Amino acid sequence: MNPIYASRRRKNVVIKFLCLAAAAFGVTWLALILFTLFYNGLTGLSLQVFAQDTPPPGSTEGGLRNAIVGSIIMTVIGVGIGAPLGLFAGTYLAEYGKHDKLTSVIRFINDILLSAPSIIIGLFIYGAIVVPMGGFSAFAGCLALAVIVIPVVVRTTEDMLGLVPNPLREAASALGLPRSLVIRRIAYRAARSGLITGVLLATARVAGETAPLLFTALSNQFFSLNLTKTMANLPVTINNFVQSPYAYWKELAWSGALLITLTVLALNIGARILGAERTSK
Amino acid sequence: MAVESDVMEAAGPYDRARALSAFKLGDVTFYWITRACAISVLLILGGIIISLIVGAWPAIREYGAAFLWTQRWAPSADPPVLGALGPIYGTLITSVIAMMIAIPVGLGIAIFLTEICPLWLRRPIGLAVELLAGIPSIIYGMWGFFVLGPFLANTFQPFMISIFDGVPVLGTIFAGPPSYLSLFNASLILAIMVLPFITSISVDVFKTVPPVLKEAAYGVGCTTWEVVRNVVIPYTRVGVIGGIMLALGRALGETMAVTFIIGNSFKIQSSIFAPGTTISAAIASEFAESDGLHQSGLILLGLLLFVLTFFVLAAARLMLMRLEKKAGN
Numbered sequence: 305m306n307p308i309y310a311s312r313r314r315k316n317v318v319i320k321f322l323c324l325a326a327a328a329f330g331v332t333w334l335a336l337i338l339f340t341l342f343y344n345g346l347t348g349l350s351l352q353v354f355a356q357d358t359p360p361p362g363s364t365e366g367g368l369r370n371a372i373v374g375s376i377i378m379t380v381i382g383v384g385i386g387a388p389l390g391l392f393a394g395t396y397l398a399e400y401g402k403h404d405k406l407t408s409v410i411r412f413i414n415d416i417l418l419s420a421p422s423i424i425i426g427l428f429i430y431g432a433i434v435v436p437m438g439g440f441s442a443f444a445g446c447l448a449l450a451v452i453v454i455p456v457v458v459r460t461t462e463d464m465l466g467l468v469p470n471p472l473r474e475a476a477s478a479l480g481l482p483r484s485l486v487i488r489r490i491a492y493r494a495a496r497s498g499l500i501t502g503v504l505l506a507t508a509r510v511a512g513e514t515a516p517l518l519f520t521a522l523s524n525q526f527f528s529l530n531l532t533k534t535m536a537n538l539p540v541t542i543n544n545f546v547q548s549p550y551a552y553w554k555e556l557a558w559s560g561a562l563l564i565t566l567t568v569l570a571l572n573i574g575a576r577i578l579g580a581e582r583t584s585k
Numbered sequence: 586m587a588v589e590s591d592v593m594e595a596a597g598p599y600d601r602a603r604a605l606s607a608f609k610l611g612d613v614t615f616y617w618i619t620r621a622c623a624i625s626v627l628l629i630l631g632g633i634i635i636s637l638i639v640g641a642w643p644a645i646r647e648y649g650a651a652f653l654w655t656q657r658w659a660p661s662a663d664p665p666v667l668g669a670l671g672p673i674y675g676t677l678i679t680s681v682i683a684m685m686i687a688i689p690v691g692l693g694i695a696i697f698l699t700e701i702c703p704l705w706l707r708r709p710i711g712l713a714v715e716l717l718a719g720i721p722s723i724i725y726g727m728w729g730f731f732v733l734g735p736f737l738a739n740t741f742q743p744f745m746i747s748i749f750d751g752v753p754v755l756g757t758i759f760a761g762p763p764s765y766l767s768l769f770n771a772s773l774i775l776a777i778m779v780l781p782f783i784t785s786i787s788v789d790v791f792k793t794v795p796p797v798l799k800e801a802a803y804g805v806g807c808t809t810w811e812v813v814r815n816v817v818i819p820y821t822r823v824g825v826i827g828g829i830m831l832a833l834g835r836a837l838g839e840t841m842a843v844t845f846i847i848g849n850s851f852k853i854q855s856s857i858f859a860p861g862t863t864i865s866a867a868i869a870s871e872f873a874e875s876d877g878l879h880q881s882g883l884i885l886l887g888l889l890l891f892v893l894t895f896f897v898l899a900a901a902r903l904m905l906m907r908l909e910k911k912a913g914n
Contacts, residue, residue, distance in 0.1 A: 423838065484616065
C-alpha cells in the first residue's frame with residue numbers, strides 16, 4: 305500500500321482507539337461511583353434509617369428521618385415557589401416578548417444564572433433573608449432552592465413553548481380566543497409533558513444541592529417542621545457526617561448519599577422518558 | 586350603543602359585553618404576571634450583586650485592592666489579616682488542571698459518540714454520560730474523600746513523585762509527600778464532574794454540522810479523523826469553545842466536590858499534591874462560624890468568584906449564541 309495511505313490509516317486507527325478509551329474512561333467513573341454508593345449505602349440501609357432521627361455524637365442508634373422529611377419539605381416548597389415563577393417568566397419570553405430587546409437581555413442573564421455557582425446563591429440569601437430575619441431558617445433554605453429552580457424552569461419552558469407549532473395558536477386566535485387563553489388552554493396543553501420535564505429536571509437539580517443550604521437552613525439534629533427555625537436536611541447532614549470521626553455517622557452518610565442519588569437519578573430518568581414520549585409523538 | 590346592548594340583553598342571559606371585558610381583564614392580568622416574573626429574573630441578578638457588595642463592603646474598605654495579592658489569611662489575628670491570594674490561586678489551578686484532563690477526554694467521547702460508535706450503543710453511552718452530570722456534587726465530594734483520595738495517595742501520587750524526583754520544575758510540581766487532601770485530587774474530581782458538560786454540548790454542536798459537508802469529505806476519501814479534524818471541528822469551533830467555557834464556569838464555582846478533598850489550606854505551595862483551598866471551599870468551610878470582618882472577607886471572596894464566573898459564562902453564552910445564529914441561517 306502507498307505509504308501515505310498507510311500512515312493516514314494508522315493515525316485514524318490510533319485516534320479512534322483513543323476516543324474509545326475516552327468513552328470507556330467516562331463510563332468507568334459512573335460505574336465506580338454507583339458501585340461504591342450501592343456497596344456502602346445498602347449495608348447501612350434499614351428501616352431504622354427511615355424511622356429514627358439523626359443520632360447524637362458517638363451513638364450507634366439512629367437514622368435519618370428528620371433529614372429526609374426536612375429535605376422533602378424544603379425541596380417541595382422551593383420548587384413550589386420557583387416553578388410557577390419560572391413557568392410564567394418562560395411564558396413571557398416565548399409568547400409575548402419573542403422579539404423584544406428585554407427578552408434577549410433576560411434570556412442572557414437567565415443563562416448565566418443557570419450555571420452560576422450555587423454557593424453564591426447561598427451568600428445572596430444569607431445577606432437578603434437570613435441577616436434581616438435575624439437567624440438561620442428553613443424558609444431561607446427554601447428560597448435559596450427556589451432561586452436555583454427558576455432559571456432551569458425558565459429555560460425549559462421557553463424551549464418547550466417554542467416547539468408548539470404556530471398554526472395551533474393562529475387557529476385558536478381565529479376562533480376569537482383571547483391571547484392569555486390561547487397560551488393557557490392551547491400552548492400549555494400542547495407543551496405539557498415538556499413543561500413537566502423541566503420541573504422534574506429542576507427538582508432533580510435542587511434535591512442534592514448542598515452549598516446553598518450550608519448557611520441558610522443550616523441543619524438540625526432534631527425533628528422539626530418549623531419553617532422559621534433551622535431544619536435538618538439530607539445534603540447538609542451528609543456533609544457534617546462525612547467529616548465526623550464516628551463510624552456510624554459515616555455509614556449513615558453513605559445511606560443518605562444513596563437515597564439522594566437514587567432520587568435524583570429517578571427524577572432524571574423520569575424526565576427523559578417524558579421527553580422521549582414527546583419527540584416520538 | 587344602548588340599542589346594541591339591549592339587543593344583546595335580549596339575546597339571552599349570556600352577557601357578551603361582560604364576558605369580553607372579563608377576557609380583557611384576564612388577558613391584561615396574565616400579561617403583567619408573566620412580565621413581572623420575567624423581570625424578576627433580572628431582579629435576582631441585581632439582588633445577588635447588591636447583597637454581595639453590601640456584605641463585602643467592610644472588607645473592601647479595610648483591605649482595598651491589597652486583598653487580591655495578600656497571601657496571609659488569619660481571621661483570628663487582632664486585627665484580622667485577610668488575603669485572597671491563596672483561594673484565588675487554588676481556584677485557578679484546580680480549574681486549569683481539571684480542564685486539561687476534561688477537554689481531551691470530553692471531546693474524545695463526543696467524537697466517539699457522533700462518528701465512531703455503532704448506532705445501538707449511542708443512546709446507552711450518551712445516557713450514562715448525562716446521568717453522570719445529574720449526580721449531586723456532594724456525592725462526588727464524598728466519593729473523592731473516601732475512595733479516590735486514599736487510592737491516589739497510595740498509587741498515583743507516589744508513582745509521579747518518584748518519576749519526577751530531581752527533575753527541575755516538574756520535580757517541584759510533583760513534590761511529595763503524597764496526601765489524601767490535595768489540589769490534584771480536587772482537580773481530578775472536578776474533571777470528572779465537568780466531563781459530561783463538555784461532552785453533551787460538544788455532541789450537540791457536532792450535530793449542527795450539515796451532513797452534506799461530512800459526506801463530501803468522506804466522498805473524496807477522508808478518514809474519520811480527517812473529517813473530524815478538517816470539517817467538524819472547524820465548523821463548530823466557536824460552539825466547542827463555548828461549551829468548554831461553560832464547563833470552566835462550573836469548575837470555578839464548584840463547591841461541595843472540592844471542599845472535602847482540597848485540605849482547606851490557605852498557604853500557596855508549589856506542589857500540586859499539597860493541600861490548598863478554593864474560593865468556594867473557603868466559603869463553605871468557614872462561613873457558618875464566621876462573623877464581623879472575617880465574614881465580610883468571605884463575602885468579598887464570593888463577590889470575586891461571582892465576577893470571575895460571570896465573565897467566563899457570559900463569554901461562553903456569546904460564543905454559543907454565535908453558533909446558534911450560524912446554524913439558523
